[in-house]
Amino acid sequence: MNNTIQLVKTEKNNQLVNFIYxxxxxxxKYLYPKRNFAVKYPFDINxxxxxxxNVTFAGNFLPFIFLFNVTLTVPALDSAFYYCIEDVRKGYQEMxxxxxxxxxxxxxxLYNEFQTPKETALRNTASFFSGGVDAYTTLFRHLDEKPFLLTLHGADIKLDDLKGWDSLSSLTKIASAEYSLENIFISSEFRLLFNEGALIRFLEPSGDRWWHGFQHGIGIISHGAAVAYKYNLSTIYIASSFSKDQKNTYTCASDPTIDNHIRFGFTKIVHDGYELNRQNKIHYLxxxxxxxxxxxxxxxxxxxAEGKNCCHCEKCYRTILEIIAEGADPNDFAFEWNIESVKAFEKSLKSYSLEINDAGISRYYVPVQKLMKLNKDKIKNYEWYEWFTKFDFEEYSRQLSLKLKQRYSHPRIKKILRKIKLMR
Ligand SMILES: [Zn+2]
Structure with missing residues (x-):
């Protein structure tokens, strides 16, 4: 039997669009049984x-169509988006x-229903925004364009996680108030379409999972089509999370080889900041x-932690150190940091309660040690960090792996691991 997906109806109801398929x-077996997909915009979509x-519908199914050799039928589609599909496919193939x-x-x-640049004097830009280092870098690089800030509920923050959404939306409102920008909050069921667990085995040869490796890039971006039409967007930015110098060491659904080919109407997508690694971005900020x-x-x-940085998890510590290595003060960047925090960090590292894997060590911690030594004269209270600049991460890594081995060879843990294996 041929695999087909057919968009039957696009229902519009004020701010809500509902795709029936x-x-x-x-x-x-790889799809959840519900056969509709709803997206809510903060404006009337009638x-x-x-x-x-329909770009949002097609965009989210596209990687699935490619992988499972499916025929997708859509009654109407923006022609610019339709004509970018082959380049998007090539991007995935390269990845x-x-x-x-x-x-x-x-x-x-096929339709061309966007206003041409001639028909509209004003063309705006927008940027997907989540409040992290990548998103802020992209925002600052394009601040003079006064981009709309697009934030999706239903992506990393699940639709039923109202507390998480409250935190994320408050963070983005802080940014929009500070820089006089406009927020666009979209909630979407796009993560309720694919059974991500059922897809794990099929995707094994890729070395990645469905959401991270296949759906989230074009899935998120395609929500921008309605916004692009409404506000005459010339460009939508999506911040890079990996960088050019890491090419061929990672896989990810959001990548210049895919994102930069996506088009709708006269709107182009820019995967922004790919030439900068994380430390470069911190330097810029x-x-x-x-x-x-x-x-x-x-x-x-x-x-x-309710929208705040906890200041004692691996990602918080890493970012704080990266800021310090630039000679800046983490307290200016929404972190709380003092001599007590430094002592707590030292204790958790030396007791192995803070677990850093080898990739993290070589990618972030060893470079940050070097940068600290280089910027010694710029760093306030450098003596607080001298122990860190001399910390032996090779020895740490050896000891940590021994500790983890011991932990997992404990009879009770072994029993639990066996059970998990049986359940799979
Ligand atoms: Zn934290």
Whole structure:
């Protein structure tokens, strides 16, 4: 039986668009049984053409269509988006040479319903924003364009996580108030379409998972089509998280080889800041802070401590050290940091309660040690960090792996691990 997905209806109801679709073939086991997909915008979408709204539907299914050789049928689609599909496919193919990317998209009628640059004097820009180091770097690089800040509920913050959403939306409101920008909050069911667990085995040859490796780039970006139409956007920025110097060492759905090919109407997508690694971005944010006295109130924390940085998880520590190594003060950047925090950090590192893997050590911690030594004269209270600049990460790594081995060889843990294996 052929695998097909058919968009049957695009229902518009004020701020809500609801895509109703049908599925046939074995692919059904990789999809959740619900056959609709709703997206809510902060503005009325009744006047936005279906060909533009449908970009969000097609964009989210595209990587799935490619991987499972599916025929996707859509009644109406923006022609610029339709014509970028082949380049997007090539981008995925380049990222995952060992996986086949087939499938096709059949559109009953293509439309050009965006206003041309001639028809509208004003063209704006927008940037996806989540409050992290990457998002702030991109925002500052384009601040003079006064970009709209686009933030999605239903991506990393699940739709039922209202507390998490409250934190994220407050963070983005802080940024928009500080820089006189406008927020656009979109909530979307796009993570309720694919059974990410069921896809794990199929995606094994890629070495990545569905959301991170395949869906999230174009999935997020395609929500921008309706916004691009409404506000005449010339460009939508999406911040890079990996950098050029890491090429061929990672896989990720959001990458210049894919994102930069995506088009809708006259709007282009820019995967921004790829030439900068994380330390370069921190350097830039510190420089901006010194020049403008506006410091990026970055949120980097894994712990989601009510929208604040916990200041004692691995990501918080890493970012704090990167800021210090630039000669700046983490307290300017939404972190709380003093001599007690330094002592707590030293204790957790030396007791191995702070676990840093080898990739993290070589990618972030060893370079930050070197930079600290180099910028010694610029660093306030350098004596607080002298022990860190001499810290032996090779020895740490050896001891940590021994400790982890011991931990996992404990009979009780072994039993639990066996159970997990049986359940899979
Ligand atoms: Zn933290």
């Amino acid at each position: 049908e599925v046939s073939g074995d692919i059904a 006047d936005i053409p279906e060909s533009i709204l 995952y040479p060992r996986m086949p990317f087939n499938g096709n998209v059949i559109v009953k009628k 510190c420089q901006q802070g010194n020049n403008t006295h506006h410091f990026a109130k970055v949120h980097v924390c894994f712990q989601q």
